[in-house]
Amino acid sequence: MSQSPPLKSRPLALAVLSTAMLMTILDGSIVTVAMPAIQKDLDFSPAGLSWIVNAYLIAFGGLLLLAGRLGDLIGRKTMFLAGNAVFTGASLLAGAASSPGLLIAARFLQGVGSAMASAVVLGILVTLFTGPAERARAIAVLSFTGAAGASIGQVLGGVLTDALDWHWIFLINLPIGAATVALAVTVLPADRGLGLRSGADVIGAVLVTAGLMLGIYTVVKAEGHGWLSGHTLGLGALSLVLLAGFVLRQATAATPLMPLRxxxxxxxxxxxxxxxxxxxxxxxxxxxxxxxxxxxxxxxxxxxxxxxxxxxxxxxxxxxxxxxxxxxxxxxxxxxxxxxxxxxxxxxxxxxxxxxxxxxxxxxxxxxxxxxxxxxxxxxxxxxxxxxxxxxxxxxxxxxxxxxxxxxxxxxxxxxxxxxxxxxxxxxxxxxxxxxxxxxxxxxxxxxxxxxxxxxxxxxxxxxxxxxxxxxxxxxxxxxxxxx
Missing domain, CATH: 1.20.1250.20 (MFS general substrate transporter like domains)
Structure with a gap:
């Protein structure tokens, strides 16, 4: 059960959720225009440079489903706060990175934090705004944030890289992330969650996370190896086996991670x-x-x-x-x-x-x-x-x-x-x-x-x-x- 914020607090709660989504979407696009500067400064190889994007994408896409279910179990507010804290800390590491390995690791950690926060945003929103009309307006605001984030990221990335340097495309997240966490503590409704015993399917979590991460890795590397190469077909098949195992597990587990219903x-x-x-x-x-x-x-x-x-x-x-x-x-x-x-x-x-x-x-x-x-x-x-x-x-x-x-x-x-x-x-x-x-x-x-x-x-x-x-x-x- 949870206690909703007063009606007058809901616009501020929506602003907090939208800001978190803006950071996630903006961070996916802001880095693209700064990649040449990053490559020159940290001496990235051409092949290694793509992992600035891929590391984030693999962690983000691979963990969303698990993070969403854990939000139901331990509480969506708790998951949202933890995700924003992880993302903000990882942004500091990325902004201070002095080697390719450290930057890629920080980007992976940013993806983890983004998955934790983003996975529960809609779950929080639809329980804050329950009427069809008010829910539609709230979703429209969130969609507007997503649409704006991609283009703002491209423009802002160019401005920050040219005016300051590429480190600031990550460091700019620090004040925004800190403010988001501080406001979320007060304006988002407290919730207790269902408890880990209601769906702590460790085997299912391993299967789906490994399957999704491997599948996304296979896709992002397919352009270099070729779609019909042994590398792509082999890893793709293994990814499908893991995901099929996950579906079978969900059909038979007493407390499934993702109830097939x-x-x-x-x-x-x-x-x-x-x-x-x-x-x-x-x-x-x-x-x-x-x-x-x-x-x-x-x-x-x-x-x-x-x-x-x-x-x-x-x-x-x-x-x-x-x-x-x-x-x-x-x-x-x-x-x-x-x-x-x-x-x-x-x-x-x-x-x-x-x-x-x-x-x-x-x-x-x-x-x-x-x-x-x-x-x-x-x-x-x-x-x-x-x-x-x-x-x-x-x-x-x-x-x-x-x-x-x-x-x-x-x-x-x-x-x-x-x-x-x-x-x-x-x-x-x-x-x-x-x-x-x-x-x-x-x-x-x-x-x-x-x-x-x-x-x-x-x-x-x-x-x-x-x-x-x-x-x-x-x-x-x-x-x-x-x-x-």
């Missing part, structure tokens, strides 16, 4: 599948468009961040001011389908962008049409959490974040590999470098459009409009009795 909900399973496809496609926008601007159009890091800022503004504006109202009137499923249709249109436009593109005529329309993401993300979150009960909210939150990270890892690896292969083929045929790169990116955008069409089909066939919870089945509806 949660997947019986069409909205939980369907929203997670749709998100996997959508995030995989959307990463092509965030990563590949940035590469196109720098490698083909010659933009620098700061110019790239500023050029993509209209996308963040439109996505954030739609998610914050429009999505909740539309979901209240038409339902989350209808809003999701409309947003996915806009994203399909945006990616199809990107397939036609030339090597000598003009920003205003060729790219700005895409930046505006990508506003569909501001409809998709809040609607998916609403649907994905709608089928989870109070006792499983942390688990559902961790599962939702896990599919997001897996979708991102798969999207980056698959689409980057396809783009690189197509570029090499065009170069071999004698195409100029700019045209060959553009051809490779166009293929990636076309595949992205296909992924979004698949997400549209899943959403149309599987998802259903969530029913309004009745008080008898939703004790969280009473502020004084809300369970977190």
């Amino acid at each position: 949660i997947l019986r909900s069409r909205n939980v399973s369907g929203a997670n599948l749709a998100q996997l496809l959508t995030i995989g496609a959307m990463f092509s926008f965030q990563i590949i468009v940035a590469l196109y601007m720098q490698t083909v159009l010659g933009y620098n890091a700061l110019e790239t961040g500023l050029a993509m800022l209209p996308a963040a503004v439109t996505i954030g504006g739609v998610s914050l001011f429009v999505a909740a109202r539309l979901m209240g009137r038409f339902g989350a499923r209808a809003v999701l389908l409309a947003g996915l249709a806009m994203l399909v249109g945006a990616t199809l436009l990107l397939t036609r962008v030339p090597a000598d593109a003009d920003y205003v005529t060729d790219l700005l329309p895409v930046m505006l049409l990508i506003a569909g993401g501001g409809l998709v993300l809040p609607a998916l979150t609403t649907l994905g959490m709608s089928g989870a009960g109070a006792d499983d909210a942390g688990l559902a939150s961790g599962l939702f974040n896990t599919t997001q990270q897996i979708g991102g890892a798969l999207g980056v690896a698959v689409l980057s590999t396809l783009a690189a292969s197509r570029t090499e083929h065009l170069l071999a045929e004698g195409e100029p470098r700019a045209a060959a790169l553009t051809g490779g990116y166009s293929l990636a955008f076309a595949v992205s459009a296909g992924l979004l069409v698949a997400a549209f089909a899943v959403s149309l066939v599987v998802l259903r409009r969530p029913a309004t919870p009745e008080p008898a089945t939703a004790p969280a509806a009473e502020p004084s009795r809300a369970e977190v």
Whole structure:
């Protein structure tokens, strides 16, 4: 059981949750523009440099599900506070790093802290905001934070690296993290959790964490080894065996880490599948468009961040001011389908962008049409959490974040590999470098459009409009009795 904060404290609680999510998302993008400076200063090898990103991604994606369930067991507030403390301490280590090994270790630890905090954010949010309208508004604010974080990270990373040095992209987390922990202690509701005996499945935890970490590692290394290499196929098969063992364990364990009942909900399973496809496609926008601007159009890091800022503004504006109202009137499923249709249109436009593109005529329309993401993300979150009960909210939150990270890892690896292969083929045929790169990116955008069409089909066939919870089945509806 838990004690909810007064109604007037809920906006501050939402601000604390959003700030924690902002740090997590911003930290994933802020490092990308600083990597050349880090490589020069710490003498990273080209292959080792990628592990600044990969170490964070493997820890973050691999531990989300476990962290979400542990939040249900020991208390989500406890998990949130511990995760932010770990992340802030790891940021200090990263900012003070003087060798590649120390920086990679700190980034892994940052991923651990991010997983601990992020896995329970949605679980806390849906029990703080129980009415459909207020929950939709709260989710819209969280989605706005996510949309803004990626672009802010790219711009801020360039500014901090140019004005100060790369150490500050990590050190900036210290005051933010400390303030987040201090406020969270007072404004987030206290909760007791179910107790470790209610689901302390150590074997299941080892299987799923090892399977996810190995799977993400396999994906991020596949581009270097080749998708059909023995390295990729062998580790991929082992990852699938571990995950299959986890599913079998959950079906037979007395206290499973992830009760399979949660997947019986069409909205939980369907929203997670749709998100996997959508995030995989959307990463092509965030990563590949940035590469196109720098490698083909010659933009620098700061110019790239500023050029993509209209996308963040439109996505954030739609998610914050429009999505909740539309979901209240038409339902989350209808809003999701409309947003996915806009994203399909945006990616199809990107397939036609030339090597000598003009920003205003060729790219700005895409930046505006990508506003569909501001409809998709809040609607998916609403649907994905709608089928989870109070006792499983942390688990559902961790599962939702896990599919997001897996979708991102798969999207980056698959689409980057396809783009690189197509570029090499065009170069071999004698195409100029700019045209060959553009051809490779166009293929990636076309595949992205296909992924979004698949997400549209899943959403149309599987998802259903969530029913309004009745008080008898939703004790969280009473502020004084809300369970977190």
